[in-house]
Amino acid sequence: MSKPWTRRQVLAQMGIAAAAVHTLDPHELCCATPAWAQTADKELFELQKVGDGVYAAIAAPRYKTNCNAAVIVTNDGVVVVDSHSKPSAARALYKEIQGITNKPVRKLVNTHFHFDHWQGNQIYAEGNPGLEVVATQRTRENLTRPDAGLGGIPFVEKQVTTLLPAEIQKLKDDVMRASNPEMKARLESNLQQAEAYFQELKSFKPTLPTRTVSSTTTLQEGGREIQLHVFGRGHTDGDLFIYLPKEKIVATGDALIDWMPFMNDGYPEDWVQTLSALENLDFAQIIPGHGTVLPKSNLAFFRGYMADLIAAVRKAAGEGASLQEMQKKISDDLAPKYEKGMSKYPIGQYRDRVGVNVEMVLKKVVKKA
């Protein structure tokens, strides 16, 4: 299993969270890693074996979040699920994969369109002529749609032209203002990472899915059965689930993570149904989009949070509560059941996200905006 967060990391994160003056933008809420993240490049991923020839590449925290990947070795090649936020991260994992097998990567599956799950696609394509990049039809559309949300070619352009220059300027200001040397060092590291990420994105080569699926599809890959399940909307409107029936493993992308869910591009009510459909599959282990490998029982916990949140927002809206009142009350009411389990990492914690989740449910479920 992956290393637990050290007390020092957690304390450092808490101190910085308290000291930092942040304007929360959705990008930050989804995917930026806070100031403590300083993992060396060689430790970007921890490859964990979850079954015979099946690995979870658990992403270490970085300033720009990388997703987990699933790596499935077949008799004649490799299937990789998701490709991280940048080519250099994909390259680091690809190198690790080459350490376990010299077989070519034949398929790369993108679970959804968010930036931290597809921006490394080009690395696998460059190294593997004939690579198929597989996603849902909707994900392929989202990757080119200007208003899709936190991912896709238009979002890369937005990062390069506006978001990253502003973020880099803010980091420079924060470095100037930092009084504590430890914090200053971390901010400087983040600034360096942000600048490197900016440079990488400037020469980014969009590598879109070459094969799309619109409904559940079974692949026979070198003696291994891999099912691609489309259950409906959830974290996005194009979520794809990868299921290995023999090995009893699913890879879920961000439709199921070990953090608080990011709901801004999501469909909360559908999401609950989608997770119930997923639960009907016979599996034991989950490779989530973020966090460590989980047992199946975590599905009910994650879905329970969303179902309870929806019920609480509906009730509060029915009673005429304001958004601020709802955020305060619901955060506190759901905390005994969910705060501990949803705050295992210094990122994506319960209190960081519950307020925005309330706002999203109000907007998407009650007001149906």
Ligand SMILES: [Zn+2]
């Ligand atoms: Zn993600």
Ligand SMILES: [Zn+2]
């Ligand atoms: Zn996502």
